[in-house]
Amino acid sequence: MADTQVPRLHGYGVRWDTGARLYRVRNEVTRELLRQPDGELGGFGSFSEAWSAWRVFEVHKRPGE
Structure with missing residues (x-):
């Protein structure tokens, strides 16, 4: 997938x-x-x-932590 293409997530x-048909991880x-790599x-x-x-990957304090 090219960098310019954004998957539908x-x-x-x-x-x-x-x-x-895979799970992707996004830092919100x-x-x-x-x-x-x-x-x-x-x-x-x-x-x-x-x-x-x-x-x-998404390191920040979440509610309840």
């Missing part, structure tokens, strides 16, 4: 990319998507893996 933080504070968008096949990555 649904959700908050952990988002389902309908086109790629900075609005950036998690990328692999080579610059490609990171994708996860399971929600739990994506959720764990999001908790590390």
Whole structure:
């Protein structure tokens, strides 16, 4: 996927990319998507893996923490 293409995502933080059929991780504070070291968008096949990555990627105090 080219950098200029933005996937259609649904959700908050952990988002389902309908086109790629993968979960994507987005930092809702900075609005950036998690990328692999080579610059490609990171994708996860399971929600739990994506959720764990999001908790590390979006570091800020959340309600109840």
